[in-house]
Amino acid sequence: MAPIRNARVLFNSIPTGYPEPGKTTIYDAMTTIDIDNVSLNGGFVLKTLVLSIDPLMRGMMCSPETIAYPRPYLVGQPIIGLGIGVIVRSENADVKVGDHLYGFLTHEEYSVWSNLDWLRVIKREHGLPWSVYLGAAGMPGMTAYMAWKEHSKAKKGDVAFVTTGGGPVGSFVIQLAKLDGMKVIASAGSEEKVKFMKDIGADVAFNYKTTSTEEILQKEGPIDMYWDNVGGETLDLALKYASVGAQFIECGMISGYNGSQKPIENLFLVIAKSISIQGIAVARLEDKYRTGFYDNVPQKIARGEIKYSEEIVKGLEGVGEALLSVQKGTNKAKVIILVADEQE
Amino acid sequence: MAPIRNARVLFNSIPTGYPEPGKTTIYDAMTTIDIDNVSLNGGFVLKTLVLSIDPLMRGMMCSPETIAYPRPYLVGQPIIGLGIGVIVRSENADVKVGDHLYGFLTHEEYSVWSNLDWLRVIKREHGLPWSVYLGAAGMPGMTAYMAWKEHSKAKKGDVAFVTTGGGPVGSFVIQLAKLDGMKVIASAGSEEKVKFMKDIGADVAFNYKTTSTEEILQKEGPIDMYWDNVGGETLDLALKYASVGAQFIECGMISGYNGSQKPIENLFLVIAKSISIQGIAVARLEDKYRTGFYDNVPQKIARGEIKYSEEIVKGLEGVGEALLSVQKGTNKAKVIILVADEQE
Numbered sequence: 074m075a076p077i078r079n080a081r082v083l084f085n086s087i088p089t090g091y092p093e094p095g096k097t098t099i100y101d102a103m104t105t106i107d108i109d110n111v112s113l114n115g116g117f118v119l120k121t122l123v124l125s126i127d128p129l130m131r132g133m134m135c136s137p138e139t140i141a142y143p144r145p146y147l148v149g150q151p152i153i154g155l156g157i158g159v160i161v162r163s164e165n166a167d168v169k170v171g172d173h174l175y176g177f178l179t180h181e182e183y184s185v186w187s188n189l190d191w192l193r194v195i196k197r198e199h200g201l202p203w204s205v206y207l208g209a210a211g212m213p214g215m216t217a218y219m220a221w222k223e224h225s226k227a228k229k230g231d232v233a234f235v236t237t238g239g240g241p242v243g244s245f246v247i248q249l250a251k252l253d254g255m256k257v258i259a260s261a262g263s264e265e266k267v268k269f270m271k272d273i274g275a276d277v278a279f280n281y282k283t284t285s286t287e288e289i290l291q292k293e294g295p296i297d298m299y300w301d302n303v304g305g306e307t308l309d310l311a312l313k314y315a316s317v318g319a320q321f322i323e324c325g326m327i328s329g330y331n332g333s334q335k336p337i338e339n340l341f342l343v344i345a346k347s348i349s350i351q352g353i354a355v356a357r358l359e360d361k362y363r364t365g366f367y368d369n370v371p372q373k374i375a376r377g378e379i380k381y382s383e384e385i386v387k388g389l390e391g392v393g394e395a396l397l398s399v400q401k402g403t404n405k406a407k408v409i410i411l412v413a414d415e416q417e
Numbered sequence: 418m419a420p421i422r423n424a425r426v427l428f429n430s431i432p433t434g435y436p437e438p439g440k441t442t443i444y445d446a447m448t449t450i451d452i453d454n455v456s457l458n459g460g461f462v463l464k465t466l467v468l469s470i471d472p473l474m475r476g477m478m479c480s481p482e483t484i485a486y487p488r489p490y491l492v493g494q495p496i497i498g499l500g501i502g503v504i505v506r507s508e509n510a511d512v513k514v515g516d517h518l519y520g521f522l523t524h525e526e527y528s529v530w531s532n533l534d535w536l537r538v539i540k541r542e543h544g545l546p547w548s549v550y551l552g553a554a555g556m557p558g559m560t561a562y563m564a565w566k567e568h569s570k571a572k573k574g575d576v577a578f579v580t581t582g583g584g585p586v587g588s589f590v591i592q593l594a595k596l597d598g599m600k601v602i603a604s605a606g607s608e609e610k611v612k613f614m615k616d617i618g619a620d621v622a623f624n625y626k627t628t629s630t631e632e633i634l635q636k637e638g639p640i641d642m643y644w645d646n647v648g649g650e651t652l653d654l655a656l657k658y659a660s661v662g663a664q665f666i667e668c669g670m671i672s673g674y675n676g677s678q679k680p681i682e683n684l685f686l687v688i689a690k691s692i693s694i695q696g697i698a699v700a701r702l703e704d705k706y707r708t709g710f711y712d713n714v715p716q717k718i719a720r721g722e723i724k725y726s727e728e729i730v731k732g733l734e735g736v737g738e739a740l741l742s743v744q745k746g747t748n749k750a751k752v753i754i755l756v757a758d759e760q761e
C-alpha cells in the first residue's frame with residue numbers, strides 16, 4: 074500500500090488565555106504514513122477511531138517545566154488526549170490486528186507505538202458505540218463514579234450542588250446524587266444543557282449565564298455537598314451557602330484555566346462551618362475501582378439506567394474549535410472527535 | 418459587706434486592624450458590686466479566677482450582624498472569653514458556694530448569672546493549677562486532641578508541618594504528631610517559642626520571622642500533614658510543598674484576622690495532588706470526646722507526658738495588651754489572665 078494521509082493536530086504555541094484554533098493548535102493534513110513499511114521495531118500501528126476533548130487538556134498546554142496532568146504538550150508535536158484506536162499492524166506479541174486500545178493518544182489519524190506503557194486493551198460491549206467509552210463509560214464517568222464511591226457522604230434528603238451538570242462528569246454525578254436520595258441543584262451554561270439536567274433528574278437546574286447562582290443557592294440551599302468543576306466565584310458562593318459539616322469535592326476549576334480567577338474570599342468559612350474539601354484525580358482511584366466500573370456502568374448505560382449526552386465532531390480538523398468550545402462552555406455536550414469509522 | 422470594686426474590660430469600638438488597648442477595649446475600675454445584696458433572682462455570683470486570651474477573640478470584635486464564633490462583643494459591654502470562676506453566693510440549687518465553673522465568662526472580677534446555660538462545673542485534679550484548664554487541659558488542648566482523634570491520618574514517618582507551634586494548640590499537636598511517629602516541622606514567631614518547640618520534640622523548629630518558610634519546606638518537605646493556624650501565605654506554601662494525598666487540618670487563619678490576607682493562589686493544587694482539607698471547630702467535637710479528654714489529658718500533663726508553656730498576666734488591666742500580643746504573636750506562650758488567686 075502506498076503512503077496515505079496521516080492528518081494530525083500540532084501544538085503550536087502556549088496560549089495566554091483561551092486556546093486559539095490555528096494559532097495555539099494547527100491542523101496539519103500534509104503528513105503521510107506508509108503503514109505497511111513504516112519501521113516498527115517490535116511495536117504496532119494504531120488507527121485512531123475516537124478522541125475525547127476534555128477540560129484537562131488546557132492544563133497540558135503549558136511550558137514543559139510546569140507540573141501538568143498527565144504531561145505538557147510539546148510545541149511542534151501532536152497534542153495528546155484520551156482516545157480509542159484499533160491496531161492495523163503489529164510486531165508486538167501482546168496485541169494483534171483488530172485489538173482496540175484505550176489511553177492518551179496523539180491526535181493523529183495513525184500513530185506508531187513501541188509498547189503498551191500508556192495504553193490498555195479495551196472491549197466494546199452491550200452494543201455501545203466507542204464514543205461512550207470516552208464519556209459516561211470512560212474517564213469522565215470513572216471520575217464521577219470512583220470519586221463518589223471513595224468519598225461521598227451523601228445522605229437522603231441532603232442537598233447537592235453540581236457544577237457543569239451538562240458535562241459528562243457533572244451529569245453522572247447528578248444521577249448518582251439522585252440515586253442516593255439527594256435534592257440536586259445543577260448549573261450549566263446553556264438552555265440545552267439545562268433541559269438535559271432536568272431530564273436526568275436535577276431538582277433545580279439553571280443556566281448560570283442568565284440566572285444568579287447566588288439567588289439560587291440562597292433560595293434552594295444551604296448545600297450539604299458541592300461538586301466543583303469550576304472553582305473561582307462559584308466555589309466562593311458554595312462556601313457562603315454551605316451547611317455546617319458540608320462536603321466539597323474538588324474535581325476541576327475550569328474558570329481559572331484560561332486566565333486569572335477571582336481569588337477565594339470565603340476560605341475561612343471552612344473553619345467556621347467545619348467543611349471538608351477533597352481534591353480528586355481519577356488516575357489515583359482507577360486501580361481500586363476499574364473492575365467494578367466496567368462490570369457495572371456500561372451495562373447500566375446500555376439499559377438506559379445511566380443517561381448521557383454527546384456532541385460528535387467529525388475529523389481532526391474540528392479539534393481546535395472543540396478545544397475552545399469546551400473551555401468556554403459553548404459545547405452542547407460531551408465532545409467526541411470521530412476520526413474514523415470502524416468500517417472505513 | 419460593703420460594695421467592693423468590680424473592675425472589668427469593656428468593648429469600646431470595632432477594630433479595623435489590630436485591636437488597640439485603650440481604644441477598642443477599655444479597662445474600667447470604677448464599677449462596684451455589693452455581693453451580699455445584689456439581686457440574684459435564683460442565680461449566683463461568680464468570682465473570676467483565670468481568663469484565657471485566645472486568637473478567636475478577634476473574631477468576636479465584629480459588628481453584631483456578622484457571624485461570629487461564638488458571639489460578637491457589644492460596645493459598652495464587657496468582653497467575653499473562656500475562663501474559670503468560683504461561686505461566692507448562690508440561690509441556684511444546682512450549684513453552691515465554692516463550686517468552680519468553666520465557660521465563656523464576662524471579663525469582670527465578679528459576674529452575676531441567672532443560670533448555667535453557658536457554664537459547666539469543673540474540677541481541678543492532679544495538683545494542676547487552674548490556668549492549665551484553660552490551655553493544655555482546656556479549649557486549646559481539646560482542639561488539638563479532639564481534632565486529632567477525629568481526623569488524623571498520621572502514619573509513622575510522615576512529615577507534619579505545624580504552625581503557631583509555640584501556642585497551646587500547636588504545641589499539643591507537635592506532641593501528638595511525635596507520639597504517632599511523624600517527622601515534625603514547626604514554626605513560631607520568636608526564639609523562645611522555637612526553643613520550646615524543640616524541647617517538646619519538633620524535629621525542625623524555626624522562627625518564620627527570621628527564616629524563610631519556603632526554604633524550610635523545600636528542604637524538609639514535602640509535607641503529608643499541614644496543621645493550619647495561620648492561613649494566607651503559609652497555607653499557600655503548604656499547598657505548594659504538600660505531597661500527593663496530603664491532609665490539611667484548618668484550625669485557624671490568624672494572618673487574616675487583623676486585615677486583609679494574601680489571596681490563596683495554589684488552591685488548584687488540591688486537585689492536582691488529591692489533597693484533603695478539613696475545617697475543625699472544637700465545639701462540634703466536644704460532646705463526643707470530652708469524657709475521654711478529661712480522663713486522660715490532665716493526668717498526662719501532671720505526669721509531664723504532655724508539656725505546656727504559659728505566660729501569666731496579673732489583673733484585668735493587662736487584657737488589652739494581651740489581646741494585641743496574641744494577635745501579633747508577640748506573646749511568649751499561652752496567655753492567661755490571673756484575675757484572682759483562690760485564697761484571696
